[in-house]
Amino acid sequence: MRRILAIIIFTSTIGWAFAQKNNVQSAANSFKYEEYGEAKKYIDLAAKHPKTANSAKMWYYRGRIYLSIHESGDTKLDADAIAKSVASLMTCLDVDKSKMHEDSSRLYLMNGAIKCFIEGVNKYKAKDYAKSSELYGLVLKALNYDKNKDLPRNNVSEKTIYLNLYYAASGAEDKVKSKEYLGKLIELNYNDPNIYRSMCQLLLEEKDTVGGLSYIEKGRERFYDDRDLIIEQVNLSIKMGKSDELLKRMSDDIEYDAGNSTLYLVRGILYEKKGDLEAAKKDYLEALELNPGYFIAAYNLGAMCYDAGAEILTAARDIVDNAKYAKEKEKAMALFKEGIPHLEAALEIDPTDDAAAQRLVRMYARTGDTDKYNALKAKREGK
Incomplete structure (x- = not known):
């Protein structure tokens, strides 16, 4: 009796194990005929079972089945198919000791990772920042399996992934993660000065002005002539009461590097902020002579001349005496006329700059230069 019972148990166990392996084969067969619903059913059963949960063949087919489900666009069948595909193919490569599925798995993994990245972008646009971040995280892991650098060749590089992870974290208002990803981009020497400004802004929101300024200065080391970083450095130095310190540093640096236009520019901005417009003008002109x-x-x-002229006109509104008013207006007009050539030069250097164009339009209007006013206004309006 015991012998019969043992045979029954043994036979049942063999049949039970065979059934699990049969689920993998059934999934493969259904997949072959593009019956993705059936293929999904069988492969999910196999993935849950301890007998096949560590099978490279199972993970290989699971990755391919879910990749095809994603490509079919059938979100009702599985809206998270691409994530499951990428995770499955990475697991296949991890457990495939015989290397039987290695080349094919890697090929489909790279294909899936690119689609996973695109899906991450779509989720970000839909403001599903958590899902977007999850998908980017999977692509980041997939980079470890990219022996042939297929992902960077398709514009899915480590830097691009971290940049998009930062966007997702920023969208979710996750400041901790935002700083983490910005820090990684800085570590990777990402070629964009805005990452330093973004890091600075996060630190300023935490009332860490010293830390914020340190990142602006790091940014200046890489992007020496960046306009926004220069202005931010000056503004923060003034805010921290360090404008005189920065002014002295610029003057000392000019003694050693008199041909550096950026040093004159920064010192000019500092003089302008301190209200010493003549000194500022001298430095701006020196910067332009050098560059x-x-x-x-x-x-x-040009903007400094415009602002100074506008300030004179505003103050002159309270003058009752016509002669005195005319004298002040004449001063303002002289400043406008002095500033116009410089703003025209700026707009010639960068025809897309809206701030320069706006100020020029106003200055033409103030000085009565109707022809130039109409021409620039029409150009800005696309006429």
Whole structure:
């Protein structure tokens, strides 16, 4: 009796194990005939069972089945198919000791990772930041399996992934993750000055002005002539009461590097912020002499003249005496006329700059230059 019972148990066990392996084969057969619903049913059963949960063949087919489900666009069958595909193919490569599925798995994994990245972008656009971040995270892991650098060749590089992870974290207002990803981009020497400004802004929101300024200064080391970083450095230095310190540093640096237009520009901005417009004008002109195509120097000089003229006109509104008013207006007009050539030069350097165009339109209007006013206004309106 015991012998009969043992035979029954043994036979049942063999049949039970065979059934699990049969699920993998059934999934493969259904997949072959593009019966993705059936293929999904069988492969999910096999994935849950301990007898086949560590099978390279099972993970290989699971990856391919879910990749095809994603490509079919049938979100009702599985809206998370691409994530499951990428995770499955990576697992296949991890457990495939015989290397039987290695080449094919890697090929489909790279294909799936690219689609996973695109899906991450779509989720980000739909403001599903958590899912977007999850998908980007999978693509980041897939980079470890990319022996032939297929992902970077398809514009899915480590830097691009971290940039998109930052966007997702920023969208979710996750400041901790945002700083983590910005830090990684800085570590990877990502070629965009805005990452330093973004890191600075996050630190300023935490009232860490010192930390914020340190990142702006790091950014200046890489992007020496970046307009926004220069202005941010000056503004933060003033906010921290360090404008005189920065001014002295610029003056000392000029002694050793008198041909550096950026040093004159920064010092000019500092003088302008302190209200010493003549000293600022002198430095802006020096910067332009050294670098005639220096947009920010030309723009700042023209804008400074415009602002000074506008301030004189505003103050003159309270003057009752006509002669005195006329004298103040004449001063303002002289400043406008002085600033116009510099803003024209700035707009010639960068025809797309809206701020320069706006100020020029106003200055033409103030000085009564109707022809130039109409021409620039029509150009801005696309006429």
